[in-house]
Amino acid sequence: KWQKYWEENKFYQAEDFSKKPKYYCLIEFPYPSAEGLHVGHTRSYTAMDIIARKRRMQGYNVLHPIGWDAFGLPTENFAIKTGIHPKIVTKKNTDNYRRQLKSLGFSFDWSREINTTDPEYYKWTQWIFLQFYKKGLAYKKKMPINWCLSCKTGLANEEVVDGKCERCEGKTEKREKEQWMLAITKYADRLLKDLDEVDYLEKIKVQQANWIGQSEGAIIKFQITNSKSQINPKSQIPNSKQFIEVFTTRVDTIFGCTYLVVAPEHTIIKNLESKIKNLGEVEKYIKQAKKKSDLQRTELEKEKTGVELKGIKVINPFNNEEVPIFVADYVLASYGTGAVMAVPAHDGRDMEFANKHNLPIKYVIFVGGTDPEKIYGNINEALEKFPKDSEKAINKFHEEDGILYDSGQFSQLTSEKARQEMTKWLEKNKFGKKKIQYKLRDWIFSRQHYWGEPIPIIHCSKCGEVSVSEKDLPVELPDVKKYEPTDTGESPLANVKDWVNVKCPKCKGSAKRETDTMPNWAGSSWYFLRYTDSENKKSLADNKKLKYWIPVDWYNGGMEHTTLHLLYSRFWNKFLFDINVVPTSEPYKKRTSHGMILGEDGEKMSKSKGNVVNPDDVVVNFGADAFRLYQMFIGPFEQAIPWDSRGIEGTKRFLGKIWDISQTKNISEKINNKDLEKLLHKTIKKVGDDIEEMGFNTAVSSLMIFINKCYECDDVPKNIWEKFLIILSPFAPHIAEELWQQMRTNTDYTQTNTDSPYKSALSQYRSVSLEPWPKYNSKLIIEDTFELVIQINGKVRDTISVKKDISQKEAEKLALSQEKIKNWVKGKKVKKIIFVPNRLINIVI
RNA sequence: GCCGGCGUGGUGAAAUUGGGAAACACGCAUGGUUUAGGACCAUGUGCCGAAAGGCUUAGAGGUUCAAGUCCUCUCGCCGGCACCA
Numbered sequence: 052k053w054q055k056y057w058e059e060n061k062f063y064q065a066e067d068f069s070k071k072p073k074y075y076c077l078i079e080f081p082y083p084s085a086e087g088l089h090v091g092h093t094r095s096y097t098a099m100d101i102i103a104r105k106r107r108m109q110g111y112n113v114l115h116p117i118g119w120d121a122f123g124l125p126t127e128n129f130a131i132k133t134g135i136h137p138k139i140v141t142k143k144n145t146d147n148y149r150r151q152l153k154s155l156g157f158s159f160d161w162s163r164e165i166n167t168t169d170p171e172y173y174k175w176t177q178w179i180f181l182q183f184y185k186k187g188l189a190y191k192k193k194m195p196i197n198w199c200l201s202c203k204t205g206l207a208n209e210e211v212v213d214g215k216c217e218r219c220e221g222k223t224e225k226r227e228k229e230q231w232m233l234a235i236t237k238y239a240d241r242l243l244k245d246l247d248e249v250d251y252l253e254k255i256k257v258q259q260a261n262w263i264g265q266s267e268g269a270i271i272k273f274q275i276t277n278s279k280s281q282i283n284p285k286s287q288i289p290n291s292k293q294f295i296e297v298f299t300t301r302v303d304t305i306f307g308c309t310y311l312v313v314a315p316e317h318t319i320i321k322n323l324e325s326k327i328k329n330l331g332e333v334e335k336y337i338k339q340a341k342k343k344s345d346l347q348r349t350e351l352e353k354e355k356t357g358v359e360l361k362g363i364k365v366i367n368p369f370n371n372e373e374v375p376i377f378v379a380d381y382v383l384a385s386y387g388t389g390a391v392m393a394v395p396a397h398d399g400r401d402m403e404f405a406n407k408h409n410l411p412i413k414y415v416i417f418v419g420g421t422d423p424e425k426i427y428g429n430i431n432e433a434l435e436k437f438p439k440d441s442e443k444a445i446n447k448f449h450e451e452d453g454i455l456y457d458s459g460q461f462s463q464l465t466s467e468k469a470r471q472e473m474t475k476w477l478e479k480n481k482f483g484k485k486k487i488q489y490k491l492r493d494w495i496f497s498r499q500h501y502w503g504e505p506i507p508i509i510h511c512s513k514c515g516e517v518s519v520s521e522k523d524l525p526v527e528l529p530d531v532k533k534y535e536p537t538d539t540g541e542s543p544l545a546n547v548k549d550w551v552n553v554k555c556p557k558c559k560g561s562a563k564r565e566t567d568t569m570p571n572w573a574g575s576s577w578y579f580l581r582y583t584d585s586e587n588k589k590s591l592a593d594n595k596k597l598k599y600w601i602p603v604d605w606y607n608g609g610m611e612h613t614t615l616h617l618l619y620s621r622f623w624n625k626f627l628f629d630i631n632v633v634p635t636s637e638p639y640k641k642r643t644s645h646g647m648i649l650g651e652d653g654e655k656m657s658k659s660k661g662n663v664v665n666p667d668d669v670v671v672n673f674g675a676d677a678f679r680l681y682q683m684f685i686g687p688f689e690q691a692i693p694w695d696s697r698g699i700e701g702t703k704r705f706l707g708k709i710w711d712i713s714q715t716k717n718i719s720e721k722i723n724n725k726d727l728e729k730l731l732h733k734t735i736k737k738v739g740d741d742i743e744e745m746g747f748n749t750a751v752s753s754l755m756i757f758i759n760k761c762y763e764c765d766d767v768p769k770n771i772w773e774k775f776l777i778i779l780s781p782f783a784p785h786i787a788e789e790l791w792q793q794m795r796t797n798t799d800y801t802q803t804n805t806d807s808p809y810k811s812a813l814s815q816y817r818s819v820s821l822e823p824w825p826k827y828n829s830k831l832i833i834e835d836t837f838e839l840v841i842q843i844n845g846k847v848r849d850t851i852s853v854k855k856d857i858s859q860k861e862a863e864k865l866a867l868s869q870e871k872i873k874n875w876v877k878g879k880k881v882k883k884i885i886f887v888p889n890r891l892i893n894i895v896i
Numbered sequence: 897g898c899c900g901g902c903g904u905g906g907u908g909a910a911a912u913u914g915g916g917a918a919a920c921a922c923g924c925a926u927g928g929u930u931u932a933g934g935a936c937c938a939u940g941u942g943c944c945g946a947a948a949g950g951c952u953u954a955g956a957g958g959u960u961c962a963a964g965u966c967c968u969c970u971c972g973c974c975g976g977c978a979c980c981a
Binding site: 261266297298300312400403488489685693695701749755842850882890891 | 900902907909910915916919922936960962974979980
């Protein structure tokens with residue numbers, strides 16, 4: 052009844068350019084699966100719905116939109132099995148999701164609903180891709196990628212977890228393939244730095260920062276030689292073919308470098324083939340290493356294997372020492388330069404390798420501190436290297452800030468100082484330079500599937516790669532009969548001859564369309580922009596509307612998207628900002644995260660485990676309001692928590708009590724109840740504050756405390772009851788609306804809002820959700836008496852009710868005159884009395 | 897291995913700056929109501945003890961008049977990253 056009333060009156064539609072301040076509340080739009088809505092979704096949606104409803108009551112013009120992130124594999128797999136077109140499946144699933152979401156009374160603005168699979172939507176996803184392409188940030192590259200054997204598609208690095216496919220948990224392997232890439236690494240520094248500007252949960256920032264993985268160090272060139280003669284670095288100008296470059300964050304340890312290690316994929320091996328004396332052995336090792344998957348490399352590789360490149364050596368530029376070179380798969384080709392300088396004395400991995408291959412270990416840094424186990428190297432030996440008077444100074448140094456020895460002119464510098472000085476030395480002598488390195492890799496953007504946005508590129512035999520003209524967008528997905536991905540790694544679209552064969556936009560000669568599609572993360576990387584102007588046909592959204600609504604004020608979603616969707620969409624937004632499409636560099640002002648709801652067995656909900664809770668059943672059996680309340684009351688919002696089917700009985704009972712009070716108690720204007728009034732104001736404050744901090748569980752508990760008190764009363768003052776209904780309404784909007792409207796119908800209450808623009812067939816009364824959020828009276832919150840706690844030696848022995856703000860003298864007198872206290876103090880000497888105003892008095896005897 | 901978080905009744909949990917540990921709810925027990933069951937209502941419910949009182953926030957120690965909260969160490973759990981040089 053009330054859902055219909057809200058919808059008909061369009062209470063929750065956002066207004067572009069209202070005079071009210073704007074507030075943009077965002078939840079992660081769901082992927083409409085065949086299974087239907089999940090309680091994992093609804094926990095987050097209920098929380099943001101409460102916030103959106105409160106903001107409206109606080110006078111904001113709220114945008115709280117919803118849509119569908121509908122491209123993806125499950126729909127495609129269903130299509131493969133049944134032959135039903137993904138479009139039809141998507142329609143059916145979104146209809147079901149829409150019905151379910153509406154049944155929970157969420158205050159979404161349904162007029163702005165979007166769907167990523169709608170050509171009118173993905174036209175703009177493709178348009179953004181072309182902008183990336185124009186700026187050289189979308190490029191094609193042949194490279195080893197992660198290939199999921201069961202999904203039969205390439206995956207981004209972010210989508211591979213423990214060597215397994217993030218989606219299906221199937222095996223992945225490395226395959227050499229031409230792939231579209233997005234140059235997210237070009238934004239690595241800004242994606243990291245700008246985290247300072249946004250209000251994200253700390254753990255989200257930390258996770259993103261770790262993923263971006265910035266480290267500061269230096270690139271150092273080691274000259275290759277196969278003779279034993281020494282070379283003066285200053286007399287020889289380095290030439291790139293004669294050098295191996297390494298990246299290190301610890302230049303300060305370089306005097307302890309006893310060998311170099313290159314990754315099996317390193318080009319130096321091919322380049323110097325003729326000089327390697329044990330080439331057969333080396334090639335055999337490389338072949339074996341390449342056979343290992345990433346999973347094997349990490350799981351099985353407890354032992355560090357490797358082979359020396361005999362016949363060639365390199366020279367350490369700092370001390371002209373010759374050191375051997377090894378190839379070993381503990382060095383990754385994809386990070387840094389694919390080569391490292393090994394300092395076994397000051398690096399655990401190098402130490403392991405050195406021990407196994409009997410390589411020399413040379414300590415060059417003395418680490419101070421008092422814990423002998425944390426001192427690297429031989430302390431006595433190290434101390435001998437220092438002048439005696441510096442011993443005191445050494446002890447002052449923090450454990451991690453060591454001091455160099457046996458390091459030529461850099462000896463006796465601290466590690467940090469040495470890093471600076473040695474980097475300067477490298478730059479001056481052209482043996483290297485300062486370098487900031489990131490772990491983040493470019494985003495593999497190609498997928499070999501049907502149900503995704505076609506990449507708007509045409510391959511012409513004459514002109515090469517040509518982008519589809521913007522006026523020809525969208526490149527629509529063709530209808531096909533078979534959706535199966537292929538083992539060859541070709542997209543199923545490759546077989547659609549009519550679609551693939553096109554004329555080249557440049558030379559009009561025959562050409563072929565790109566048949567790879569975009570990953571499912573594409574459409575969600577910018578969807579929050581489209582909500583501001585979902586029907587726009589001329590641009591992804593009107594400029595003025597973007598300026599009005601963006602950034603998103605509060606975005607709640609799952610932790611699992613921290614290094615995927617959240618990072619990707621920040622990247623897209625920054626790019627769109629740079630080309631003047633969006634008004635702010637950061638898309639989301641504030642980001643919070645909800646904990647997962649687990650099955651009753653404490654396991655993650657899944658169909659196969661049979662522990663899935665279906666929101667439909669809960670709504671039928673307990674009602675939407677009880678469901679909403681329970682999800683908020685279940686536990687701390689950020690924490691994962693198992694579902695408890697008995698717990699929801701409690702919130703249903705609570706709603707039952709509210710109903711009973713409204714139907715059986717005398718609710719009237721004539722009644723006065725000071726105690727209840729005080730409690731109301733406390734409750735208003737607590738509920739309001741808790742919502743802001745996402746302390747929903749304690750907010751619900753304070754509503755319960757208030758109701759328990761009302762339940763004890765015979766009569767309830769009407770104005771108090773009304774205010775309670777208002778603060779209840781974000782949590783349980785249906786019952787709050789019903790009781791609110793009943794009060795107006797059943798009494799001679801004269802309507803104050805006759806000028807309300809909202810007319811309805813159901814009711815002529817204004818919705819409770821349009822009432823202003825009540826203000827609490829801070830004077831009423833303060834009690835005029837309090838329970839003074841009396842402690843003896845810090846233990847509570849008695850409490851007495853006393854006037855607020857009594858003096859220490861009065862409190863002492865009262866406390867010492869209590870019978871219980873007298874017994875405790877009798878025969879003892881009072882040494883000290885501590886008095887905490889309006890709290891306690893502690894008598895030390 | 898590194899980074900982050902956490903550890904409180906039978907259960908989910910609560911506890912502004914260090915100031916009454918266990919709010920609120922579930923469950924359980926007893927009683928009422930009911931033909932019966934469910935629902936509902938009332939009372940009780942950290943542990944030991946007849947009581948007075950004592951003990952209790954993973955464990956050990958420390959600071960303090962006072963510690964769940966601060967400090968040190970140990971143990972355990974969860975999440976993230978992971979041969980990132």
